[in-house]
Amino acid sequence: MASVLEPEVFLAQRLASNEKYIRNRAMKKLRKYISVRSLNASGGFTEEDLLKLWKGLFYCLWMQDKPLLQEELSNQICSLIHNFPDIDKQLMYLDSFLQTMKREWTGIDRLRMDKFYQLVRFMIRQTFELLKRNNWESNVMDKFVKLLTSDLLQSDSKPPSGLQLHILDLYLTELAAVGAAELSADQNLMFIEPFCKTAAKTKSRMLFSAICRNILGTIIDQAPFAVEDLMKEMKVLDSDSGQESEEEGEEVEDECEENKTRSKIACKKPAGKQINGRKQSEDDDDEDDMFHSDDSDSELPHDDMGPILQFDYSAVADKLLALARRSSTPGHNRQKLYKIIIVLRDLSEG
Structure with a gap:
Protein backbone atom coordinates (compact mmCIF):
# COMPACT_ATOMS: atom_id res chain seq x y z
CA MET A 1 0.00 0.00 0.00
CA ALA A 2 1.39 3.39 -0.96
CA SER A 3 2.31 5.65 1.92
CA VAL A 4 0.30 8.83 2.39
CA LEU A 5 2.28 12.04 1.94
CA GLU A 6 2.35 14.58 4.72
CA PRO A 7 0.22 17.62 3.84
CA GLU A 8 3.29 19.89 3.88
CA VAL A 9 5.18 17.62 1.49
CA PHE A 10 2.15 17.30 -0.78
CA LEU A 11 1.68 21.08 -0.94
CA ALA A 12 5.41 21.68 -1.45
CA GLN A 13 5.44 19.33 -4.42
CA ARG A 14 2.45 21.09 -5.96
CA LEU A 15 3.97 24.51 -5.33
CA ALA A 16 7.09 23.46 -7.22
CA SER A 17 5.17 22.01 -10.17
CA ASN A 18 6.10 22.84 -13.76
CA GLU A 19 2.45 23.67 -14.46
CA LYS A 20 1.36 27.17 -13.53
CA TYR A 21 -2.26 26.23 -12.85
CA ILE A 22 -1.13 23.57 -10.37
CA ARG A 23 1.07 26.10 -8.57
CA ASN A 24 -1.79 28.61 -8.43
CA ARG A 25 -4.17 26.05 -6.96
CA ALA A 26 -1.55 25.00 -4.44
CA MET A 27 -1.12 28.62 -3.28
CA LYS A 28 -4.87 28.93 -2.67
CA LYS A 29 -4.94 25.62 -0.79
CA LEU A 30 -1.92 26.63 1.27
CA ARG A 31 -3.61 29.84 2.42
CA LYS A 32 -6.63 27.85 3.63
CA TYR A 33 -4.46 25.11 5.10
CA ILE A 34 -2.51 27.59 7.23
CA SER A 35 -5.72 28.97 8.71
CA VAL A 36 -7.15 25.51 9.45
CA ARG A 37 -3.93 23.95 10.71
CA SER A 38 -3.26 26.91 12.99
CA LEU A 39 -6.49 26.13 14.84
CA ASN A 40 -5.34 22.57 15.50
CA ALA A 41 -5.42 21.68 19.18
CA SER A 42 -2.04 19.94 18.84
CA GLY A 43 -0.32 23.28 18.46
CA GLY A 44 -0.26 24.05 14.75
CA PHE A 45 2.93 24.16 12.68
CA THR A 46 6.39 23.07 13.71
CA GLU A 47 9.61 24.56 12.36
CA GLU A 48 10.13 21.40 10.29
CA ASP A 49 6.67 21.81 8.75
CA LEU A 50 7.37 25.40 7.74
CA LEU A 51 10.77 24.53 6.26
CA LYS A 52 9.05 21.98 4.02
CA LEU A 53 6.49 24.54 2.92
CA TRP A 54 9.15 27.17 2.29
CA LYS A 55 11.07 24.81 0.04
CA GLY A 56 7.95 24.55 -2.09
CA LEU A 57 7.38 28.32 -1.98
CA PHE A 58 10.98 28.96 -2.99
CA TYR A 59 10.65 26.81 -6.10
CA CYS A 60 7.19 28.19 -6.80
CA LEU A 61 8.85 31.57 -7.34
CA TRP A 62 11.79 29.91 -9.09
CA MET A 63 9.40 28.56 -11.76
CA GLN A 64 7.53 31.86 -12.21
CA ASP A 65 8.50 34.04 -15.18
CA LYS A 66 7.35 37.57 -16.18
CA PRO A 67 8.23 40.38 -13.74
CA LEU A 68 4.67 41.48 -12.90
CA LEU A 69 3.63 37.91 -12.09
CA GLN A 70 6.78 37.46 -10.02
CA GLU A 71 5.94 40.59 -8.04
CA GLU A 72 2.38 39.41 -7.46
CA LEU A 73 3.53 35.97 -6.34
CA SER A 74 6.17 37.41 -4.01
CA ASN A 75 3.50 39.58 -2.39
CA GLN A 76 1.24 36.56 -1.93
CA ILE A 77 4.02 34.48 -0.41
CA CYS A 78 5.15 37.16 2.01
CA SER A 79 1.61 38.13 3.02
CA LEU A 80 1.05 34.58 4.29
CA ILE A 81 2.84 35.65 7.46
CA HIS A 82 -0.38 37.39 8.54
CA ASN A 83 -2.38 34.14 8.24
CA PHE A 84 -0.72 32.66 11.30
CA PRO A 85 -2.63 33.17 14.57
CA ASP A 86 0.06 34.48 16.93
CA ILE A 87 3.35 36.33 16.86
CA ASP A 88 5.46 33.27 17.71
CA LYS A 89 4.20 31.34 14.68
CA GLN A 90 4.49 34.44 12.51
CA LEU A 91 8.13 34.88 13.48
CA MET A 92 8.68 31.16 12.96
CA TYR A 93 7.49 31.70 9.38
CA LEU A 94 10.07 34.49 9.02
CA ASP A 95 12.76 32.30 10.57
CA SER A 96 11.97 29.44 8.18
CA PHE A 97 12.17 31.90 5.29
CA LEU A 98 15.62 33.10 6.35
CA GLN A 99 16.82 29.52 6.88
CA THR A 100 15.58 28.62 3.40
CA MET A 101 17.24 31.64 1.78
CA LYS A 102 20.54 30.88 3.51
CA ARG A 103 20.40 27.31 2.27
CA GLU A 104 19.42 28.12 -1.31
CA TRP A 105 21.11 31.51 -1.89
CA THR A 106 24.35 30.32 -3.47
CA GLY A 107 22.41 28.19 -5.96
CA ILE A 108 20.42 31.10 -7.41
CA ASP A 109 21.67 31.99 -10.89
CA ARG A 110 22.10 35.62 -11.95
CA LEU A 111 19.02 35.51 -14.22
CA ARG A 112 16.79 34.66 -11.26
CA MET A 113 18.53 36.77 -8.62
CA ASP A 114 16.39 39.88 -9.10
CA LYS A 115 13.14 38.15 -8.21
CA PHE A 116 14.67 36.71 -5.05
CA TYR A 117 16.05 40.14 -4.14
CA GLN A 118 12.46 41.32 -4.46
CA LEU A 119 11.18 38.42 -2.34
CA VAL A 120 13.59 39.32 0.46
CA ARG A 121 12.54 42.98 0.32
CA PHE A 122 8.83 42.11 0.45
CA MET A 123 9.40 39.69 3.34
CA ILE A 124 11.20 42.31 5.41
CA ARG A 125 8.44 44.81 4.54
CA GLN A 126 5.67 42.44 5.65
CA THR A 127 7.57 41.71 8.84
CA PHE A 128 7.62 45.42 9.65
CA GLU A 129 3.91 45.54 8.81
CA LEU A 130 3.45 42.71 11.30
CA LEU A 131 5.23 44.69 14.00
CA LYS A 132 3.09 47.70 13.15
CA ARG A 133 -0.10 45.65 13.55
CA ASN A 134 1.20 44.71 17.00
CA ASN A 135 1.53 48.44 17.81
CA TRP A 136 5.33 48.21 17.89
CA GLU A 137 5.22 46.44 21.25
CA SER A 138 8.68 46.26 22.77
CA ASN A 139 8.55 42.53 23.53
CA VAL A 140 7.58 41.75 19.93
CA MET A 141 10.31 44.03 18.57
CA ASP A 142 12.78 42.33 20.91
CA LYS A 143 11.86 38.90 19.53
CA PHE A 144 12.34 40.19 16.00
CA VAL A 145 15.79 41.71 16.56
CA LYS A 146 16.96 38.57 18.36
CA LEU A 147 15.79 36.44 15.43
CA LEU A 148 17.51 38.77 12.97
CA THR A 149 20.73 38.60 14.96
CA SER A 150 20.79 34.82 15.28
CA ASP A 151 19.94 34.20 11.61
CA LEU A 152 21.96 36.90 9.86
CA LEU A 153 24.55 38.54 12.08
CA GLN A 154 26.15 35.74 14.07
CA SER A 155 29.16 34.21 12.36
CA ASP A 156 28.26 30.68 13.45
CA SER A 157 24.98 30.90 11.50
CA LYS A 158 27.06 31.27 8.29
CA PRO A 159 24.72 33.54 6.30
CA PRO A 160 25.68 34.17 2.65
CA SER A 161 27.33 37.57 2.30
CA GLY A 162 25.05 38.50 -0.60
CA LEU A 163 21.95 37.97 1.55
CA GLN A 164 23.48 39.97 4.41
CA LEU A 165 24.39 42.89 2.17
CA HIS A 166 20.98 42.97 0.50
CA ILE A 167 19.11 43.10 3.81
CA LEU A 168 21.47 45.79 5.11
CA ASP A 169 20.81 47.80 1.96
CA LEU A 170 17.01 47.75 2.29
CA TYR A 171 16.55 47.57 6.07
CA LEU A 172 16.16 51.25 6.99
CA THR A 173 14.32 52.10 3.77
CA GLU A 174 11.62 49.51 4.43
CA LEU A 175 11.42 50.36 8.14
CA ALA A 176 10.92 54.03 7.29
CA ALA A 177 8.28 53.24 4.67
CA VAL A 178 6.22 51.32 7.23
CA GLY A 179 6.90 53.07 10.52
CA ALA A 180 8.46 56.51 10.07
CA ALA A 181 5.24 58.27 11.07
CA GLU A 182 4.85 56.27 14.29
CA LEU A 183 8.23 55.15 15.59
CA SER A 184 10.05 57.11 18.28
CA ALA A 185 13.80 57.68 18.39
CA ASP A 186 14.12 55.09 21.18
CA GLN A 187 12.27 52.48 19.12
CA ASN A 188 14.42 53.21 16.07
CA LEU A 189 17.53 52.74 18.20
CA MET A 190 16.21 49.32 19.19
CA PHE A 191 15.90 48.37 15.52
CA ILE A 192 19.53 49.27 14.73
CA GLU A 193 21.04 47.93 17.96
CA PRO A 194 21.86 44.47 16.49
CA PHE A 195 23.90 46.16 13.76
CA CYS A 196 25.71 48.38 16.27
CA LYS A 197 26.68 45.32 18.31
CA THR A 198 27.83 43.46 15.22
CA ALA A 199 29.88 46.44 14.02
CA ALA A 200 31.71 46.44 17.35
CA LYS A 201 32.67 42.78 17.30
CA THR A 202 32.75 41.44 13.73
CA LYS A 203 36.08 40.54 12.20
CA SER A 204 34.62 40.72 8.70
CA ARG A 205 35.65 44.06 7.20
CA MET A 206 33.11 43.62 4.44
CA LEU A 207 30.24 43.27 6.93
CA PHE A 208 31.60 46.09 9.10
CA SER A 209 31.87 48.40 6.10
CA ALA A 210 28.33 47.53 4.96
CA ILE A 211 26.89 48.31 8.41
CA CYS A 212 28.74 51.63 8.55
CA ARG A 213 27.59 52.58 5.06
CA ASN A 214 23.98 51.32 4.99
CA ILE A 215 22.94 51.77 8.62
CA LEU A 216 25.10 54.37 10.36
CA GLY A 217 25.91 56.25 7.16
CA THR A 218 22.25 56.48 6.21
CA ILE A 219 21.40 57.93 9.62
CA ILE A 220 24.12 60.56 9.22
CA ASP A 221 23.26 61.44 5.61
CA GLN A 222 19.57 61.86 6.39
CA ALA A 223 20.13 63.94 9.53
CA GLY A 272 47.64 63.75 4.51
CA LYS A 273 46.93 62.77 8.12
CA GLN A 274 49.65 60.79 9.92
CA ILE A 275 48.63 57.43 11.38
CA ASN A 276 51.20 55.47 13.42
CA GLY A 277 54.02 57.55 11.89
CA ARG A 278 52.98 57.07 8.27
CA LYS A 279 51.01 59.18 5.84
CA GLN A 280 47.45 58.06 5.33
CA SER A 281 46.98 56.17 2.07
CA GLU A 282 44.14 56.30 -0.41
CA ASP A 283 42.85 53.00 0.97
CA ASP A 284 42.58 54.59 4.40
CA ASP A 285 40.70 57.51 2.86
CA ASP A 286 38.22 55.04 1.38
CA GLU A 287 37.74 53.41 4.77
CA ASP A 288 37.16 56.79 6.40
CA ASP A 289 34.44 57.48 3.84
CA MET A 290 32.77 54.09 4.26
CA PHE A 291 29.94 55.58 6.29
CA HIS A 292 29.11 58.33 3.80
CA SER A 293 26.98 58.16 0.69
CA ASP A 294 28.06 59.72 -2.57
CA ASP A 295 27.70 63.49 -2.87
CA SER A 296 25.05 62.96 -5.52
CA ASP A 297 22.89 61.10 -3.02
CA SER A 298 23.15 63.83 -0.41
CA GLU A 299 22.01 66.45 -2.91
CA LEU A 300 18.70 64.73 -3.59
CA PRO A 301 15.64 66.93 -3.03
CA HIS A 302 13.83 66.23 0.21
CA ASP A 303 10.78 64.91 -1.62
Whole structure:
Protein backbone atom coordinates (compact mmCIF):
# COMPACT_ATOMS: atom_id res chain seq x y z
CA MET A 1 0.00 0.00 0.00
CA ALA A 2 1.39 3.39 -0.96
CA SER A 3 2.31 5.65 1.92
CA VAL A 4 0.30 8.83 2.39
CA LEU A 5 2.28 12.04 1.94
CA GLU A 6 2.35 14.58 4.72
CA PRO A 7 0.22 17.62 3.84
CA GLU A 8 3.29 19.89 3.88
CA VAL A 9 5.18 17.62 1.49
CA PHE A 10 2.15 17.30 -0.78
CA LEU A 11 1.68 21.08 -0.94
CA ALA A 12 5.41 21.68 -1.45
CA GLN A 13 5.44 19.33 -4.42
CA ARG A 14 2.45 21.09 -5.96
CA LEU A 15 3.97 24.51 -5.33
CA ALA A 16 7.09 23.46 -7.22
CA SER A 17 5.17 22.01 -10.17
CA ASN A 18 6.10 22.84 -13.76
CA GLU A 19 2.45 23.67 -14.46
CA LYS A 20 1.36 27.17 -13.53
CA TYR A 21 -2.26 26.23 -12.85
CA ILE A 22 -1.13 23.57 -10.37
CA ARG A 23 1.07 26.10 -8.57
CA ASN A 24 -1.79 28.61 -8.43
CA ARG A 25 -4.17 26.05 -6.96
CA ALA A 26 -1.55 25.00 -4.44
CA MET A 27 -1.12 28.62 -3.28
CA LYS A 28 -4.87 28.93 -2.67
CA LYS A 29 -4.94 25.62 -0.79
CA LEU A 30 -1.92 26.63 1.27
CA ARG A 31 -3.61 29.84 2.42
CA LYS A 32 -6.63 27.85 3.63
CA TYR A 33 -4.46 25.11 5.10
CA ILE A 34 -2.51 27.59 7.23
CA SER A 35 -5.72 28.97 8.71
CA VAL A 36 -7.15 25.51 9.45
CA ARG A 37 -3.93 23.95 10.71
CA SER A 38 -3.26 26.91 12.99
CA LEU A 39 -6.49 26.13 14.84
CA ASN A 40 -5.34 22.57 15.50
CA ALA A 41 -5.42 21.68 19.18
CA SER A 42 -2.04 19.94 18.84
CA GLY A 43 -0.32 23.28 18.46
CA GLY A 44 -0.26 24.05 14.75
CA PHE A 45 2.93 24.16 12.68
CA THR A 46 6.39 23.07 13.71
CA GLU A 47 9.61 24.56 12.36
CA GLU A 48 10.13 21.40 10.29
CA ASP A 49 6.67 21.81 8.75
CA LEU A 50 7.37 25.40 7.74
CA LEU A 51 10.77 24.53 6.26
CA LYS A 52 9.05 21.98 4.02
CA LEU A 53 6.49 24.54 2.92
CA TRP A 54 9.15 27.17 2.29
CA LYS A 55 11.07 24.81 0.04
CA GLY A 56 7.95 24.55 -2.09
CA LEU A 57 7.38 28.32 -1.98
CA PHE A 58 10.98 28.96 -2.99
CA TYR A 59 10.65 26.81 -6.10
CA CYS A 60 7.19 28.19 -6.80
CA LEU A 61 8.85 31.57 -7.34
CA TRP A 62 11.79 29.91 -9.09
CA MET A 63 9.40 28.56 -11.76
CA GLN A 64 7.53 31.86 -12.21
CA ASP A 65 8.50 34.04 -15.18
CA LYS A 66 7.35 37.57 -16.18
CA PRO A 67 8.23 40.38 -13.74
CA LEU A 68 4.67 41.48 -12.90
CA LEU A 69 3.63 37.91 -12.09
CA GLN A 70 6.78 37.46 -10.02
CA GLU A 71 5.94 40.59 -8.04
CA GLU A 72 2.38 39.41 -7.46
CA LEU A 73 3.53 35.97 -6.34
CA SER A 74 6.17 37.41 -4.01
CA ASN A 75 3.50 39.58 -2.39
CA GLN A 76 1.24 36.56 -1.93
CA ILE A 77 4.02 34.48 -0.41
CA CYS A 78 5.15 37.16 2.01
CA SER A 79 1.61 38.13 3.02
CA LEU A 80 1.05 34.58 4.29
CA ILE A 81 2.84 35.65 7.46
CA HIS A 82 -0.38 37.39 8.54
CA ASN A 83 -2.38 34.14 8.24
CA PHE A 84 -0.72 32.66 11.30
CA PRO A 85 -2.63 33.17 14.57
CA ASP A 86 0.06 34.48 16.93
CA ILE A 87 3.35 36.33 16.86
CA ASP A 88 5.46 33.27 17.71
CA LYS A 89 4.20 31.34 14.68
CA GLN A 90 4.49 34.44 12.51
CA LEU A 91 8.13 34.88 13.48
CA MET A 92 8.68 31.16 12.96
CA TYR A 93 7.49 31.70 9.38
CA LEU A 94 10.07 34.49 9.02
CA ASP A 95 12.76 32.30 10.57
CA SER A 96 11.97 29.44 8.18
CA PHE A 97 12.17 31.90 5.29
CA LEU A 98 15.62 33.10 6.35
CA GLN A 99 16.82 29.52 6.88
CA THR A 100 15.58 28.62 3.40
CA MET A 101 17.24 31.64 1.78
CA LYS A 102 20.54 30.88 3.51
CA ARG A 103 20.40 27.31 2.27
CA GLU A 104 19.42 28.12 -1.31
CA TRP A 105 21.11 31.51 -1.89
CA THR A 106 24.35 30.32 -3.47
CA GLY A 107 22.41 28.19 -5.96
CA ILE A 108 20.42 31.10 -7.41
CA ASP A 109 21.67 31.99 -10.89
CA ARG A 110 22.10 35.62 -11.95
CA LEU A 111 19.02 35.51 -14.22
CA ARG A 112 16.79 34.66 -11.26
CA MET A 113 18.53 36.77 -8.62
CA ASP A 114 16.39 39.88 -9.10
CA LYS A 115 13.14 38.15 -8.21
CA PHE A 116 14.67 36.71 -5.05
CA TYR A 117 16.05 40.14 -4.14
CA GLN A 118 12.46 41.32 -4.46
CA LEU A 119 11.18 38.42 -2.34
CA VAL A 120 13.59 39.32 0.46
CA ARG A 121 12.54 42.98 0.32
CA PHE A 122 8.83 42.11 0.45
CA MET A 123 9.40 39.69 3.34
CA ILE A 124 11.20 42.31 5.41
CA ARG A 125 8.44 44.81 4.54
CA GLN A 126 5.67 42.44 5.65
CA THR A 127 7.57 41.71 8.84
CA PHE A 128 7.62 45.42 9.65
CA GLU A 129 3.91 45.54 8.81
CA LEU A 130 3.45 42.71 11.30
CA LEU A 131 5.23 44.69 14.00
CA LYS A 132 3.09 47.70 13.15
CA ARG A 133 -0.10 45.65 13.55
CA ASN A 134 1.20 44.71 17.00
CA ASN A 135 1.53 48.44 17.81
CA TRP A 136 5.33 48.21 17.89
CA GLU A 137 5.22 46.44 21.25
CA SER A 138 8.68 46.26 22.77
CA ASN A 139 8.55 42.53 23.53
CA VAL A 140 7.58 41.75 19.93
CA MET A 141 10.31 44.03 18.57
CA ASP A 142 12.78 42.33 20.91
CA LYS A 143 11.86 38.90 19.53
CA PHE A 144 12.34 40.19 16.00
CA VAL A 145 15.79 41.71 16.56
CA LYS A 146 16.96 38.57 18.36
CA LEU A 147 15.79 36.44 15.43
CA LEU A 148 17.51 38.77 12.97
CA THR A 149 20.73 38.60 14.96
CA SER A 150 20.79 34.82 15.28
CA ASP A 151 19.94 34.20 11.61
CA LEU A 152 21.96 36.90 9.86
CA LEU A 153 24.55 38.54 12.08
CA GLN A 154 26.15 35.74 14.07
CA SER A 155 29.16 34.21 12.36
CA ASP A 156 28.26 30.68 13.45
CA SER A 157 24.98 30.90 11.50
CA LYS A 158 27.06 31.27 8.29
CA PRO A 159 24.72 33.54 6.30
CA PRO A 160 25.68 34.17 2.65
CA SER A 161 27.33 37.57 2.30
CA GLY A 162 25.05 38.50 -0.60
CA LEU A 163 21.95 37.97 1.55
CA GLN A 164 23.48 39.97 4.41
CA LEU A 165 24.39 42.89 2.17
CA HIS A 166 20.98 42.97 0.50
CA ILE A 167 19.11 43.10 3.81
CA LEU A 168 21.47 45.79 5.11
CA ASP A 169 20.81 47.80 1.96
CA LEU A 170 17.01 47.75 2.29
CA TYR A 171 16.55 47.57 6.07
CA LEU A 172 16.16 51.25 6.99
CA THR A 173 14.32 52.10 3.77
CA GLU A 174 11.62 49.51 4.43
CA LEU A 175 11.42 50.36 8.14
CA ALA A 176 10.92 54.03 7.29
CA ALA A 177 8.28 53.24 4.67
CA VAL A 178 6.22 51.32 7.23
CA GLY A 179 6.90 53.07 10.52
CA ALA A 180 8.46 56.51 10.07
CA ALA A 181 5.24 58.27 11.07
CA GLU A 182 4.85 56.27 14.29
CA LEU A 183 8.23 55.15 15.59
CA SER A 184 10.05 57.11 18.28
CA ALA A 185 13.80 57.68 18.39
CA ASP A 186 14.12 55.09 21.18
CA GLN A 187 12.27 52.48 19.12
CA ASN A 188 14.42 53.21 16.07
CA LEU A 189 17.53 52.74 18.20
CA MET A 190 16.21 49.32 19.19
CA PHE A 191 15.90 48.37 15.52
CA ILE A 192 19.53 49.27 14.73
CA GLU A 193 21.04 47.93 17.96
CA PRO A 194 21.86 44.47 16.49
CA PHE A 195 23.90 46.16 13.76
CA CYS A 196 25.71 48.38 16.27
CA LYS A 197 26.68 45.32 18.31
CA THR A 198 27.83 43.46 15.22
CA ALA A 199 29.88 46.44 14.02
CA ALA A 200 31.71 46.44 17.35
CA LYS A 201 32.67 42.78 17.30
CA THR A 202 32.75 41.44 13.73
CA LYS A 203 36.08 40.54 12.20
CA SER A 204 34.62 40.72 8.70
CA ARG A 205 35.65 44.06 7.20
CA MET A 206 33.11 43.62 4.44
CA LEU A 207 30.24 43.27 6.93
CA PHE A 208 31.60 46.09 9.10
CA SER A 209 31.87 48.40 6.10
CA ALA A 210 28.33 47.53 4.96
CA ILE A 211 26.89 48.31 8.41
CA CYS A 212 28.74 51.63 8.55
CA ARG A 213 27.59 52.58 5.06
CA ASN A 214 23.98 51.32 4.99
CA ILE A 215 22.94 51.77 8.62
CA LEU A 216 25.10 54.37 10.36
CA GLY A 217 25.91 56.25 7.16
CA THR A 218 22.25 56.48 6.21
CA ILE A 219 21.40 57.93 9.62
CA ILE A 220 24.12 60.56 9.22
CA ASP A 221 23.26 61.44 5.61
CA GLN A 222 19.57 61.86 6.39
CA ALA A 223 20.13 63.94 9.53
CA PRO A 224 19.49 67.35 7.89
CA PHE A 225 16.21 66.08 6.43
CA ALA A 226 15.18 64.46 9.72
CA VAL A 227 15.75 67.75 11.54
CA GLU A 228 13.79 69.58 8.85
CA ASP A 229 10.85 67.17 9.24
CA LEU A 230 10.89 67.63 13.00
CA MET A 231 10.93 71.40 12.66
CA LYS A 232 8.02 71.28 10.23
CA GLU A 233 5.98 69.24 12.73
CA MET A 234 6.78 71.72 15.48
CA LYS A 235 5.86 74.58 13.15
CA VAL A 236 2.46 73.02 12.45
CA LEU A 237 1.81 72.55 16.17
CA ASP A 238 2.77 76.15 16.87
CA SER A 239 0.48 77.31 14.07
CA ASP A 240 -2.45 75.34 15.48
CA SER A 241 -1.93 76.88 18.91
CA GLY A 242 -1.60 80.41 17.51
CA GLN A 243 2.00 80.81 18.66
CA GLU A 244 3.81 80.74 15.32
CA SER A 245 5.72 83.83 14.23
CA GLU A 246 7.86 84.87 11.27
CA GLU A 247 10.94 85.02 13.49
CA GLU A 248 10.47 81.38 14.50
CA GLY A 249 10.20 80.40 10.85
CA GLU A 250 13.48 82.16 10.11
CA GLU A 251 15.15 80.42 13.06
CA VAL A 252 13.98 77.03 11.81
CA GLU A 253 15.39 77.77 8.35
CA ASP A 254 18.69 79.00 9.79
CA GLU A 255 18.97 75.95 12.03
CA CYS A 256 18.35 73.56 9.14
CA GLU A 257 21.06 75.29 7.10
CA GLU A 258 23.42 75.19 10.06
CA ASN A 259 22.77 71.47 10.58
CA LYS A 260 23.55 70.78 6.91
CA THR A 261 26.77 72.76 7.17
CA ARG A 262 27.83 71.08 10.42
CA SER A 263 27.10 67.65 8.98
CA LYS A 264 29.22 68.33 5.89
CA ILE A 265 32.09 69.78 7.94
CA ALA A 266 32.01 66.92 10.41
CA CYS A 267 32.18 64.39 7.59
CA LYS A 268 35.32 65.92 6.04
CA LYS A 269 38.77 64.51 6.85
CA PRO A 270 42.10 66.29 6.99
CA ALA A 271 44.28 65.38 4.02
CA GLY A 272 47.64 63.75 4.51
CA LYS A 273 46.93 62.77 8.12
CA GLN A 274 49.65 60.79 9.92
CA ILE A 275 48.63 57.43 11.38
CA ASN A 276 51.20 55.47 13.42
CA GLY A 277 54.02 57.55 11.89
CA ARG A 278 52.98 57.07 8.27
CA LYS A 279 51.01 59.18 5.84
CA GLN A 280 47.45 58.06 5.33
CA SER A 281 46.98 56.17 2.07
CA GLU A 282 44.14 56.30 -0.41
CA ASP A 283 42.85 53.00 0.97
CA ASP A 284 42.58 54.59 4.40
CA ASP A 285 40.70 57.51 2.86
CA ASP A 286 38.22 55.04 1.38
CA GLU A 287 37.74 53.41 4.77
CA ASP A 288 37.16 56.79 6.40
CA ASP A 289 34.44 57.48 3.84
CA MET A 290 32.77 54.09 4.26
CA PHE A 291 29.94 55.58 6.29
CA HIS A 292 29.11 58.33 3.80
CA SER A 293 26.98 58.16 0.69
CA ASP A 294 28.06 59.72 -2.57
CA ASP A 295 27.70 63.49 -2.87
CA SER A 296 25.05 62.96 -5.52
CA ASP A 297 22.89 61.10 -3.02
CA SER A 298 23.15 63.83 -0.41
CA GLU A 299 22.01 66.45 -2.91
CA LEU A 300 18.70 64.73 -3.59
CA PRO A 301 15.64 66.93 -3.03
CA HIS A 302 13.83 66.23 0.21
CA ASP A 303 10.78 64.91 -1.62
CA ASP A 304 12.96 62.23 -3.26
CA MET A 305 14.30 60.98 0.07
CA GLY A 306 11.04 59.27 1.04
CA PRO A 307 10.02 58.77 4.68
CA ILE A 308 12.82 59.46 7.17
CA LEU A 309 13.33 57.89 10.59
CA GLN A 310 13.98 60.10 13.61
CA PHE A 311 17.02 59.29 15.76
CA ASP A 312 18.45 60.64 18.98
CA TYR A 313 22.00 61.10 17.68
CA SER A 314 23.41 61.45 21.19
CA ALA A 315 21.83 58.12 22.22
CA VAL A 316 23.20 56.40 19.10
CA ALA A 317 26.65 57.84 19.85
CA ASP A 318 26.44 56.66 23.48
CA LYS A 319 25.47 53.16 22.36
CA LEU A 320 28.36 52.98 19.88
CA LEU A 321 30.82 54.38 22.42
CA ALA A 322 29.88 51.78 25.04
CA LEU A 323 30.34 49.01 22.47
CA ALA A 324 33.54 50.40 20.95
CA ARG A 325 35.20 50.63 24.38
CA ARG A 326 34.95 46.90 24.96
CA SER A 327 38.22 45.00 24.96
CA SER A 328 36.76 42.50 22.48
CA THR A 329 36.28 45.20 19.81
CA PRO A 330 38.90 44.89 17.03
CA GLY A 331 41.18 47.92 16.80
CA HIS A 332 40.20 48.64 13.20
CA ASN A 333 36.51 48.70 14.13
CA ARG A 334 37.11 50.86 17.20
CA GLN A 335 39.04 53.46 15.20
CA LYS A 336 36.29 53.82 12.60
CA LEU A 337 33.47 53.79 15.14
CA TYR A 338 35.11 56.63 17.07
CA LYS A 339 35.03 58.74 13.90
CA ILE A 340 31.34 58.00 13.44
CA ILE A 341 30.70 58.86 17.09
CA ILE A 342 32.31 62.29 16.60
CA VAL A 343 29.98 63.00 13.67
CA LEU A 344 26.94 61.90 15.68
CA ARG A 345 28.01 64.11 18.59
CA ASP A 346 28.22 67.09 16.26
CA LEU A 347 24.74 66.32 14.94
CA SER A 348 23.30 66.02 18.44
CA GLU A 349 24.69 69.43 19.37
CA GLY A 350 22.95 70.94 16.34
